[in-house]
Amino acid sequence: MAYTPVQVCNLALAKVGDESAQITSLPASIDSDYSKEANLCFKFYETTLREVLAATEWNCATTRKALAVNVDKPVFGWEYSLAVPADCARPLEVTANDGTDRTFRYRSEWDIEGNDVVSNHEVLWMKYIKNMSDLSTADSLFIKTLYTSLAIKLAYPLTEDRNLVKDLMNELATDVLPEARRVNGYTGHEVPAIDSSWLEATYSSFSGVPVQRFDLQDDYGTIG
Numbered sequence: 001m002a003y004t005p006v007q008v009c010n011l012a013l014a015k016v017g018d019e020s021a022q023i024t025s026l027p028a029s030i031d032s033d034y035s036k037e038a039n040l041c042f043k044f045y046e047t048t049l050r051e052v053l054a055a056t057e058w059n060c061a062t063t064r065k066a067l068a069v070n071v072d073k074p075v076f077g078w079e080y081s082l083a084v085p086a087d088c089a090r091p092l093e094v095t096a097n098d099g100t101d102r103t104f105r106y107r108s109e110w111d112i113e114g115n116d117v118v119s120n121h122e123v124l125w126m127k128y129i130k131n132m133s134d135l136s137t138a139d140s141l142f143i144k145t146l147y148t149s150l151a152i153k154l155a156y157p158l159t160e161d162r163n164l165v166k167d168l169m170n171e172l173a174t175d176v177l178p179e180a181r182r183v184n185g186y187t188g189h190e191v192p193a194i195d196s197s198w199l200e201a202t203y204s205s206f207s208g209v210p211v212q213r214f215d216l217q218d219d220y221g222t223i224g
Helices: 005-015 036-053 140-159 162-186 196-204
Strands: 062-066 080-083 088-096 110-113 116-119 124-130
Touching: 005 036, 005 140, 036 088, 036 140, 116 124, 140 162
Parallel strands: none
Antiparallel strands: 062 124, 080 116, 088 124, 110 116
């Protein structure tokens, strides 16, 4: 089944016990003509989607693309500058495009500067997690992780019940996300040959690429 952002939001609302306040559309901005639930979903949906994409190597969001070489070369240190794909949410690895499929080591053979990859290799492929504005290819565990994560953000503004927030956070951390990672780990998944320290760094920040750490924090934001 292909899901839409509105369906994900309604699953999240049902998760916090607000099933009677299902929405039919999301506003383009905070809008008084929409319900509190719809405005909160608008406020938190995109941020939550980015966080979930950064949480693990989703098979349904993994893709590969040849990197385009930039006209301007690095001033020093590297021979070539190549553009990070515009839809990249989280880079995973960079490989050769010469039939060898050799994986290059981060920092020693390539690096990220702004929105570019710098390297001494001119022809490269990148394996990465793509931004999934279209959820048509999302699998069921991705959707479950997304609506559970969204429910965490919606719970306090809608119910002011901190215990509910903690229960949802615990469910995500001990059940939903571990199961998603486990299934992703054995269904056609390749372990990237990238230093674990770099993988950890991508969760917290990645210069020029919109990646956010998947932190289980009490984000009780309210409509301004």
